[in-house]
Amino acid sequence: MRRIAVIGSGFSGLSCAAVLAEKGYKVTIFEKNESYGGRARQFKVDGFTFDMGPSWYWMPDVFERFFNRFNKKIDDYFKIKKLDPGFQIIKKDLNEMKISSKWNEILKLFEEYEEGSSISLEKFMDEAKFKYDFGINELVYEPGDSIFELFKSDIFKNIFKLQIFSSYRKHVNKYFKNDELKALMEFPVLFLGTAPKDTPALYSLMAYSGIKCGTYYPEGGFGSVIDGFVKLCKELSVEFLNNTNVKKINTDGSIAKSLETNRGTFEFDTIIASADYNHVEQSLLIEKQRNYSKEYWEKKVFSPSSLLFYLGVNKKIKKIEHHNLFFDEDIENHVNEIYKNPCWPSKPLFYVCCPSKTDKSVAPAGKENLFLLMPIAAGISDSEEMREKYFKIMIQRLESYCDEEILDHIEYKKSYCVDDFKNDYNAYKGNAYGLANTLTQTANLKPKIRNKKINNLFYTGQLTVPGPGVPPSIISGQVVADYIIKNNKINEIII
Numbered sequence: 001m002r003r004i005a006v007i008g009s010g011f012s013g014l015s016c017a018a019v020l021a022e023k024g025y026k027v028t029i030f031e032k033n034e035s036y037g038g039r040a041r042q043f044k045v046d047g048f049t050f051d052m053g054p055s056w057y058w059m060p061d062v063f064e065r066f067f068n069r070f071n072k073k074i075d076d077y078f079k080i081k082k083l084d085p086g087f088q089i090i091k092k093d094l095n096e097m098k099i100s101s102k103w104n105e106i107l108k109l110f111e112e113y114e115e116g117s118s119i120s121l122e123k124f125m126d127e128a129k130f131k132y133d134f135g136i137n138e139l140v141y142e143p144g145d146s147i148f149e150l151f152k153s154d155i156f157k158n159i160f161k162l163q164i165f166s167s168y169r170k171h172v173n174k175y176f177k178n179d180e181l182k183a184l185m186e187f188p189v190l191f192l193g194t195a196p197k198d199t200p201a202l203y204s205l206m207a208y209s210g211i212k213c214g215t216y217y218p219e220g221g222f223g224s225v226i227d228g229f230v231k232l233c234k235e236l237s238v239e240f241l242n243n244t245n246v247k248k249i250n251t252d253g254s255i256a257k258s259l260e261t262n263r264g265t266f267e268f269d270t271i272i273a274s275a276d277y278n279h280v281e282q283s284l285l286i287e288k289q290r291n292y293s294k295e296y297w298e299k300k301v302f303s304p305s306s307l308l309f310y311l312g313v314n315k316k317i318k319k320i321e322h323h324n325l326f327f328d329e330d331i332e333n334h335v336n337e338i339y340k341n342p343c344w345p346s347k348p349l350f351y352v353c354c355p356s357k358t359d360k361s362v363a364p365a366g367k368e369n370l371f372l373l374m375p376i377a378a379g380i381s382d383s384e385e386m387r388e389k390y391f392k393i394m395i396q397r398l399e400s401y402c403d404e405e406i407l408d409h410i411e412y413k414k415s416y417c418v419d420d421f422k423n424d425y426n427a428y429k430g431n432a433y434g435l436a437n438t439l440t441q442t443a444n445l446k447p448k449i450r451n452k453k454i455n456n457l458f459y460t461g462q463l464t465v466p467g468p469g470v471p472p473s474i475i476s477g478q479v480v481a482d483y484i485i486k487n488n489k490i491n492e493i494i495i
């Protein structure tokens, strides 16, 4: 039986392992950390359960489609519910814009801000739906291995309709005039780790998913989704090794032979690296075996890192919803301080998640579970003083919006920032969400899924196709597994 190693237990590693195990391969996952899930890990303390990374569950069809491959449903592993409101935006005047889960309510809201904009929104979403259906069902499952993929008749025919080559900001401006509506429509692509003006208009599919299809919540938090993936893998006989740090990929000519770890050396027929691409190339391979040089990575646009706070609050907080976006300062200014002139932001935007509004299991009775996220430039210098400075800024703004004291009610507090991303995940420059989805870093222009010099070494995860986010990472694992299975069949890969 062929033995396959997967380095990393994030969503991409887990989905890749499950697909290969189902085909009869003997798969082992190597994870350097104690717990599985990578950036989507969870930790529990003093009765609170904190998701460490993702909190927005969008594109539920991608999760369902994954489980359907195994003749399962997500319901067999975890439960999701639709949030209402999906989220709220705190505006400059400290009033909020609540995004309902009901489409007719959203249309009404648009009319309140700009007469006639509900018609524009319908048109925008019709177009975005086409991109979503085509993009998510066809395009993103391509391995990005050859430019000829784009010449497949249905892709080539639709390439201009997909608007890969025009800017998302210009696209939004064609439909809406009101600045607050424009900010709302631009927010979903901030998830792609790019400035809206540099994001291809293709990604209006994100607005379709987040605004029209709605925001879901997995009961118990994202940790329960990871548990579901791990359970499925175990049912398929995937072996898990935690606290196992891969230090080197040993090769014989163009063949990878084994993994050197802190727990010994393990031999394999094929290796899939789902840890950060740059780390695998720079730290686990020697120079002549790498696909890309240090200079290549330095030139790439990375999505932001983040300053995060996990807070346990000993009372209930009235005005906040499950998802709260503090857009009470200038968006453009903060975006420039992430990408153009990387520095700690002068007037940051931030995001507050309060899952205990929806889920009693994540905080003790009468208490609140808070997660604060402030996007910052990847690679920025991290220090305790800076973390504290911005903690105070965020808490003050949260208090003034909520019109109640919060600081004195915090009974648990933990920060997480650039240095933690580096230490915990070997993240290049401490990035949180991988490579930004700019025009020159989309589809076939992303780092390749196969090592060009080592025949049996492959890459998956948020730094390769299709990109950052949980659904794309789940897709990425499947793309790589399918690529290996397909090419083995036609004997193109020698392993």
Ligand SMILES: Cc1cc2nc3c(=O)[nH]c(=O)nc-3n(C[C@H](O)[C@H](O)[C@H](O)COP(=O)(O)OP(=O)(O)OC[C@H]3O[C@@H](n4cnc5c(N)ncnc54)[C@H](O)[C@@H]3O)c2cc1C
Pocket: 007, 008, 009, 010, 011, 012, 013, 030, 031, 032, 033, 036, 037, 038, 039, 040, 052, 053, 054, 055, 056, 057, 058, 244, 245, 246, 247, 274, 275, 276, 279, 306, 308, 373, 424, 425, 426, 432, 433, 434, 460, 461, 462, 463, 467, 468, 469, 470, 471, 473
């Ligand atoms: C703060 C934050 C908020 C986010 N919010 C959202 C959201 O709301 N919705 C959404 O869809 N997405 C969100 N994302 C993005 C999403 O979490 C990621 O895109 C996705 O989880 C990445 O999965 P992955 O498998 O590519 O990588 P990872 O999850 O990073 O997995 C890689 C794994 O490799 C392991 N590893 C690294 N080096 C080694 C080594 N040498 N040996 C062994 N193991 C190693 C790491 O420990 C890690 O477990 C968020 C991310 C962050 C950080």
